Amino acid sequence: MTALTSLTANQQESIIQCPVCGSICSDTPIYKYSAVEAAAHFCPVTRNSQRNQRLLQSIRQLWKGDECSIIQCHECDFAFAYPYVAGDEQFYSILHEQYGYPRWRWDYDVAVKAVIDHSQKGRILDIGAGTGNFLKSLDSEWETYAVEGSDTTRNELEKAGIKVFPSLSDVVIKEAETFQVVMMFQVLEHIGEFQQVLAQCYQILKTQGKLLITVPDGKAMLQQEKITGCPDMPPNHLNKWTAKNLSLALEKSGFQVESVIKEPPSWQHLAYSLQLKIMHNAASNPNSIAARIYRIPNRKLRIPLLSLLAPISLFQLAGSINQLLQGESFGILAIKPSPN
Ligand SMILES: [Zn+2]
Numbered sequence: 001m002t003a004l005t006s007l008t009a010n011q012q013e014s015i016i017q018c019p020v021c022g023s024i025c026s027d028t029p030i031y032k033y034s035a036v037e038a039a040a041h042f043c044p045v046t047r048n049s050q051r052n053q054r055l056l057q058s059i060r061q062l063w064k065g066d067e068c069s070i071i072q073c074h075e076c077d078f079a080f081a082y083p084y085v086a087g088d089e090q091f092y093s094i095l096h097e098q099y100g101y102p103r104w105r106w107d108y109d110v111a112v113k114a115v116i117d118h119s120q121k122g123r124i125l126d127i128g129a130g131t132g133n134f135l136k137s138l139d140s141e142w143e144t145y146a147v148e149g150s151d152t153t154r155n156e157l158e159k160a161g162i163k164v165f166p167s168l169s170d171v172v173i174k175e176a177e178t179f180q181v182v183m184m185f186q187v188l189e190h191i192g193e194f195q196q197v198l199a200q201c202y203q204i205l206k207t208q209g210k211l212l213i214t215v216p217d218g219k220a221m222l223q224q225e226k227i228t229g230c231p232d233m234p235p236n237h238l239n240k241w242t243a244k245n246l247s248l249a250l251e252k253s254g255f256q257v258e259s260v261i262k263e264p265p266s267w268q269h270l271a272y273s274l275q276l277k278i279m280h281n282a283a284s285n286p287n288s289i290a291a292r293i294y295r296i297p298n299r300k301l302r303i304p305l306l307s308l309l310a311p312i313s314l315f316q317l318a319g320s321i322n323q324l325l326q327g328e329s330f331g332i333l334a335i336k337p338s339p340n
Helices: 002-011 035-042 049-063 089-095 106-114 151-159 168-175 194-204 218-228 243-252 267-284 289-294 299-307 310-316 318-325
Strands: 031-034 067-072 079-082 123-127 143-147 163-165 179-185 205-216 256-262 329-335
Touching: 031 035, 035 049, 035 067, 049 089, 106 179, 106 205, 106 256, 106 329, 123 168, 123 194, 143 168, 151 163, 163 168, 168 194, 179 194, 194 205, 194 243, 205 218, 205 243, 218 267, 218 318, 243 256, 243 329, 267 289, 267 310, 267 318, 289 299, 310 318
Parallel strands: 123 143, 123 179, 143 163, 179 205
Antiparallel strands: 031 067, 067 079, 205 329, 256 329
16 A cells, blocks of 8 residues: 555655655656547447446546546566556446456466366355356365455355355455455556555465466556557556556465466457457447448447447458467466465
8 A cells, every 4th residue: 555655645745656666757748638538438429328438427527627647667667657556446437337257268268277177176256256257166175255346246146156255455354364366357457556466465474375466467468558559547557467467466365376377369359459449440430331230229230330340340450460479468376385
């Protein structure tokens, strides 16, 4: 919390401090976004103007203004949104009206291969468990726990026999030093108080307990943004992590980093980049075919029509296909070491 507090205090003096390593960063941003651009990114006016306006209002409240920059630290390469403010419950409740939870992901395979297959069974906690697909896949010798903020999702998890806490602070109070394994899949890119979260993970793990974190690869995100033109927009993603700066943050919290696992290349990544390119084409020209298709409210009609535009985007991105096939995420496995 120290760096975060000093960051907020320093904002008035325009001194920007890296939330990970504490270095003073250049105030020249690598990107700058307006609240209008951000709201249009998450929900175009032409799709649903009422939702777009609610998002705009929520983003302005978060940023306490109309602008957000992306700053990169020259010391540890960490890139972050400035103002350094994460999306709140209101922002995500509007956003979640249009997105669902994915069923199975690369992260889960990593968790099984790197952790589950090599650990003594015991208590396992999934922070930000969503609908609990990963925990539900484990055999009954694991005692499954979840941290999940949403009331509706909490009920669903409890029905599946998972013990649920509304916040990580509750776990620290009730279950300190009892967990064998803690998982955090695609969470740490969204939150500002990551130091506090890592400290709490340390508190709840047993000695030699394992922490597995997966996040989008910050370097890949910046590259994808440059190639497709489609922003990795705050306040959804606040942090762009790399193996180097996430290792540093973990070590500062007392962890020992065991291994870094990179997501392998896949055609799915290229398909996703094509989708981003189509989104960018639609956003940059309201008269384009892409923009016209985006205005179609019926999803069942819109999605197949958009996919017809994929060959055009593929042609536009032809020079960068190799980069766009690369993994978009990475995982870090860390251990709570024995006291000296
Ligand atoms: Zn830094």
